[in-house]
Amino acid sequence: MPDTPPPAPEGPGPDPDPGRRVSTPGGPGPAGAPIAASAHGRPGGGSRRASGAEALPYARERADVVGAVRALVADRLVVGTAGNVSVRTGDGAVAVTPSAVDYGALTPGLVGVHAADGTALDAPLRPTSELGLHLAVYARTSARAVVHTHSPAATALSVLVPEVPPVHYYLALFGGRVPVVPYAPYGGPELAAAAAGALAGGSACLLGNHGAVVTGASLDQAVERAGYLEWVCDVALRALSAVPGQARAPRLLTPAEMAEAVERISGYRPGPPQADG
């Protein structure tokens, strides 16, 4: 049954299903093997209520963030500290990955919680340098979760096309089209604004010469969509390269853009929240 739709997300419509298991599109069949569901371990657990052992505010959301990055790593959508994820809390705050912490070492206590304006509410470390992007997306959309990756097919495709070509109906999972936002320095307001604008019209976009951003009604869904987006981008790359003359010259970073990135990345290390950058 080669044309069987993927599990669950057949309908691109409203889809909150927070208990859904995270799965990947991998494998030849559309029914990818489920991977570890993110840490929705406590059915009905309250957002802010600390559970017995750990008196950690926003324990569930922080555990969800850890579960999401582990799923992304297991799915090879994230390596090292690349990419970042966040989820909205019930009271309008955002739990988000910290900057420059290897995701293998990430624990719920290291996940920061920030107000919608970025103010740290409970954050032991500096947040991801893309916190502004996450907050801009929440300000512009009704998304409950944001996943940003540098997954290889999405990143490769981002230098070739202005929009993910409609090679497969899975694009419907993202609202029908996935635009590519022109390159802008990572962590900056220009990139945040452009990504948020692109995501106002759908649940995914590519960032030129950078990666992908996917939103969802839950972290599980956003992680799942990140996998489908990577799969679609991989198919598009194969299709584009299959026909002679279809290949386009990649849009490469200019020397000035690279020099700016070198300077920016030189300060990339974990740090206290006041050293925000």
Ligand SMILES: [Zn+2]
């Ligand atoms: Zn990035």
